[in-house]
Amino acid sequence: MSLIRVQNLHKHFSLSSGLGKNLVVKAVDGVSFELEKGEVLALVGESGCGKSTLALTLMHLEEASAGQVLFNDNDITTLKGKALKNLRRDIQMVFQDPYESLNPLMTVGAIVEEPLKVHGLGKSKSARQEMVKKALEDAGLNPAESYLNRRPHELSGGQRQRVVIAAALVLEPSLVIADEPVSMLDVSIRAEVLGVLERLKLEHSVAMLFITHDLGTAAHFADRIAVMYLGRIVELGETQDVLENPQHPYTKALLSVIPVPNPKLRRKHIILQGDPPNPINIPGGCRFHPRCPVAIPTCSKQEVALKHININHKAACLLLDHSA
Amino acid sequence: MRDFWQALRRNRMGVIGLIMIVLTLLMAIFAPLLAPYNPKERIRVTLDSIYAKPSLEHPFGTDDAGKDVLSNFIYGARVSLTVGFFASFISVVIGGTIGLISGFFGGKIDNLLMRFTDIVLVIPDLPLAVVLVALTKPSLMNIIIVIGILGWTGTARLVRSQTISVKERKFVLRAKAIGAHPLYILRNHIFPLVLPLMIANTVLVISLAILNESALAFLGLGDPSTLSWGQMLNFAFTRGAMSSGAWWALLAPGLGIVWLVLGCTLLGQGFQQILNPRLESHHLQKSEMIALEGSHVQQATG
Numbered sequence: 001m002s003l004i005r006v007q008n009l010h011k012h013f014s015l016s017s018g019l020g021k022n023l024v025v026k027a028v029d030g031v032s033f034e035l036e037k038g039e040v041l042a043l044v045g046e047s048g049c050g051k052s053t054l055a056l057t058l059m060h061l062e063e064a065s066a067g068q069v070l071f072n073d074n075d076i077t078t079l080k081g082k083a084l085k086n087l088r089r090d091i092q093m094v095f096q097d098p099y100e101s102l103n104p105l106m107t108v109g110a111i112v113e114e115p116l117k118v119h120g121l122g123k124s125k126s127a128r129q130e131m132v133k134k135a136l137e138d139a140g141l142n143p144a145e146s147y148l149n150r151r152p153h154e155l156s157g158g159q160r161q162r163v164v165i166a167a168a169l170v171l172e173p174s175l176v177i178a179d180e181p182v183s184m185l186d187v188s189i190r191a192e193v194l195g196v197l198e199r200l201k202l203e204h205s206v207a208m209l210f211i212t213h214d215l216g217t218a219a220h221f222a223d224r225i226a227v228m229y230l231g232r233i234v235e236l237g238e239t240q241d242v243l244e245n246p247q248h249p250y251t252k253a254l255l256s257v258i259p260v261p262n263p264k265l266r267r268k269h270i271i272l273q274g275d276p277p278n279p280i281n282i283p284g285g286c287r288f289h290p291r292c293p294v295a296i297p298t299c300s301k302q303e304v305a306l307k308h309i310n311i312n313h314k315a316a317c318l319l320l321d322h323s324a
Numbered sequence: 325m326r327d328f329w330q331a332l333r334r335n336r337m338g339v340i341g342l343i344m345i346v347l348t349l350l351m352a353i354f355a356p357l358l359a360p361y362n363p364k365e366r367i368r369v370t371l372d373s374i375y376a377k378p379s380l381e382h383p384f385g386t387d388d389a390g391k392d393v394l395s396n397f398i399y400g401a402r403v404s405l406t407v408g409f410f411a412s413f414i415s416v417v418i419g420g421t422i423g424l425i426s427g428f429f430g431g432k433i434d435n436l437l438m439r440f441t442d443i444v445l446v447i448p449d450l451p452l453a454v455v456l457v458a459l460t461k462p463s464l465m466n467i468i469i470v471i472g473i474l475g476w477t478g479t480a481r482l483v484r485s486q487t488i489s490v491k492e493r494k495f496v497l498r499a500k501a502i503g504a505h506p507l508y509i510l511r512n513h514i515f516p517l518v519l520p521l522m523i524a525n526t527v528l529v530i531s532l533a534i535l536n537e538s539a540l541a542f543l544g545l546g547d548p549s550t551l552s553w554g555q556m557l558n559f560a561f562t563r564g565a566m567s568s569g570a571w572w573a574l575l576a577p578g579l580g581i582v583w584l585v586l587g588c589t590l591l592g593q594g595f596q597q598i599l600n601p602r603l604e605s606h607h608l609q610k611s612e613m614i615a616l617e618g619s620h621v622q623q624a625t626g
Contacts, residue, residue, distance in 0.1 A: 059501055088503030100494035105516050114512075115502045164498070171502075 002034040002070075003207050004058075004175060009067035011050075011057045015280075023280050027053040029231035030067070037174065038205035042218030042239070044254070045228035048276055051211045052096075054228075055179045058209070059093050060084060071175075089119055092168035096180040098160035102152040109148035112136060112167045119171065131170055138204075139166035140196045158189035165196055169204075176200065177209045182217065194220055215254055219243055224312075227251045230279060230287045236306065237313030247315035249292050286318060294319060331598045338594020344587030352401040359395035363551060367391065375570035385572035387556070388563040396551055397576045403552035404534050404584060407468055411533035414472025416479050416526045423483025424518065428491055428510050438484070445477040450539055457545045464547040471536045479525050483518055490517045524595030531588030538581050553577035 011028040027050045035041050045051050056062040058069060064077045076087055095101040102111055112132045115121075122128035136144035139162040152160055161181060168176055178197060182190040198221045200206045212218050218225050218239070225242045227235040227250060235248040246252045253270040272291045277283055283290050289299035299318055306314040332338050351358060360383075367373075373390035376382060384393035426437040453470050460466045490496070491514060499509045540546060541554025542561070560566075560573035 061497060061500055085503040088501065093498070093501045095494050095498060097494055101498045103495045103513055103517075114499070114504070118502050118504045118508065167498075167502075 003037045003039075003072065004035045005068075005070040005073075006034070006058070007032050007068040007070065009054070009057060009069060010065040011053050011062055012065045025279050026231050026282060027279055028057060029282070031228075031231070031233055032067075033226055033233060033236060035175070035207050035209065038201060038207055039224070040201055040208040040210055040222045042210045042212060042222030042225045043228055044212060044215055044218050044225060046213055046276055048279070049228045050231040050279070051213075051228055052179055055093065055177045055209065055211055058177060059091060060087070085119070089171045090173050091175045091177065092171055092173040094161070094164055094168055094176060094178040094181045097184050098157055098164055099152075099184070101164050102160055104152055106151070107148065108136070108141075108150050108152070108155070108163050111152075111163060112170055115167060115171050121171075132166075135166040135170040136163075138169055138196075138200075139163070140192065141166065156189075157185050158193055161185060161193050162196060165193075165200075169200070172204070173206065175207045175209070177211070179211045180213070181210075183212070183214070190217070197221070215243070216258055227254065230276065230282060232287065232316070233306065234288065234317075235315040237309070237315075241310075241313045245313075247309055247313070247320060248288075248317050249294050249319075250288050251315070253293070286316070328598065332594060335594040335597060337590045338598070341587045341590025341592070341594060344583060345591060348401055348584050348587065349405065351398055352405050355398045355402060359392075359398040361392040361395040363391055363396050363399050375565060375568050375573065378572055384576045385570065387570075387573050388559055388565065393556075393573055393576050396556055397553070397580055400551055400553045400556055400577060401580065401584075403464070403547075403550045404537060404554075404581070407464070407471065407537040407552070408530040408534040408584075408588075410468045411471035411475065411537070412526055412529040414469065415475040415529050415533070416522060418473065419476030419479025419529075420483050420518075420522050422476070423480040424487050424510060424515065426480070427484040427487025428506070428514060430488075434484075437480075441477050441480050444474070447474075449474050449536065453536060453540055454543060454545060457540055462545050462547055464550055467537060467540060467545075467547060471533050471540075475529055475532055475536070479522070479529060482525055483522060486518045486521050487514055490514050520599045521596075524592060524599050526592075527588050527595060528592035531585045531592065534581065534588070535585055553580045 009028055009031045010026070013025040013027060015023045015025060029050070031050075031054060033041065043051050043054065053062065057064050060076065060079065067077070069076050071087065071090065076084075079087055106114075109129075109132055112135055113128050116128050116131060122131055132148070133144035136147055141147050141159065141162050147155075147159075147163075152163070155163065165181075176197075181197065182193050185193060194217065197208065197210070201208060201221070210218065210222055215225075222239050224237060225235075225239050226233045227242070227248065229250050235242060235246065235251045242251065243255065246255050249270075250272075253272050256268065256270040270293060272293075274291050277287070277290060283300070285298075285300040285302055286292070286295075286304045289295045292299065296319070302318060304316045304318050306316045307320055308314050309320070332342070356362075367390060369390040373386055374388060376386040376390070378385045382392045382394065384397060387393055387396065422437050422441065426434045426441075453474055456470045457467060460470070496509055496513055499513055504512075537546075537552060538554030538557070541552045542558045544558055544562070546552055546555040546558065554577070556577035557574060560570070560577075565571075565573040
């Protein structure tokens, strides 16, 4: 049984143009994947491809337009009130910008204690304090006591992100959605924060949906990688498999531009032409065809679905049929 | 708090306004000590003591009843300040509540509340206040209430816009992700960050309230049992100060009103320049530091 099973999830936003014509932004347009307990899935894609919208929809911070999200086999897309609040204990989120995601007026202790208070956990103030301290230490803020009474502006970016992680951890969720948790941090402290997340996975067997635009970070500790393009997953497979044997031309292009330290091993860069198309006006057929370096005429006519390359590796490209 | 005072000290207009208000407050508090005569005291009036010119005995002259204008002026500050503070308190509570609810919930509620605000905004304050005070008994309490319930529109709009900008910040989204109730978010995450601006706005509302009270009193709708600056003007105007050339009976209360309103406006604008990032260039860190001050203000007031 999967921890979370996403089936054909859609999130469309309608924009009224003022001319009586309603435009629809298809931010997430038919996404399906599964996540096992304690597994890390990296969701990779460029800006505007719908990664963050997918995260917010899974978090129930945006209403899904269509499709299902099964969490422990229960559909959570229609939850409301008390049931939704209980679900929030199981799914927590780490946001991209640690400078914005902490209330500047609250102390670190109060921020990490807040989820416990909201859910009425912990019998007494001192019991909650112990849980707060443990969460802070799990997030790598040692000794916890010295941080309790500090306010966010006294902390560095890395420390702030650890506070955000601690505030998510304190509820002991089984799934953490991390939306670009390190992209706003200095390179020097990224590794440390990633280390904290990795310990989470190993010691607490927390499943994680790790959203990033950086394949390098994804390769660091994801079990599987999903590559997203314009609201759809175009390739999904085990990290090793996807990195060494990419099938979709988009994945190939992303991989080709990762810097390689050894100049003799440098690959030929595949530079994509043009900008990602507007999600209001999605190209017909394969959505990648206008930018695809290997597109054939049929690509603009025929929709493509994910095809299995092997049991654990899927990609959506017409050429896979042709070569096979 | 220290940073806030440092910022205020650098703001010359704000400091001048603060000094002006503090001087007036001191005058009102220590009125019995400062005033040479008690305005409520019964005196024997002779023809010479009506509209007597300024002299050593009466530095600001006397009024139509032969009373000392300086003493009336000193005691009159009490009425103006009382009305100013209490009426603006009512205004800020109403405006703040409407602004917070409107900005936070948005959508239909926002639309409804803001159209209501617009309606109140376009109704001319003074004529409506005149009607309301005329219909009720013109007591100090009624005047405070009428001024209070007519003066909240500016506060509502300001608080609404600030609420909308705070609402979009990520820590509010994070609180939702935790599962916090909307009212909990409003109280614990949004209100403390809107509060400093609300306090700054209060000072400006005070000056409006004082001006409105003076206008009502000048039109003869003041509380007859108290003597405010507006009422002194009214008496001087209607009881022949102009025709007898007694400029002193008009000058003291007139300048008093200008002094106090100017003081409040200067301080209020000083506050807003410090607290409202849109009025002055601010570094992100700095605005956070000031937002931090809000918590202290809240602790001090709550």
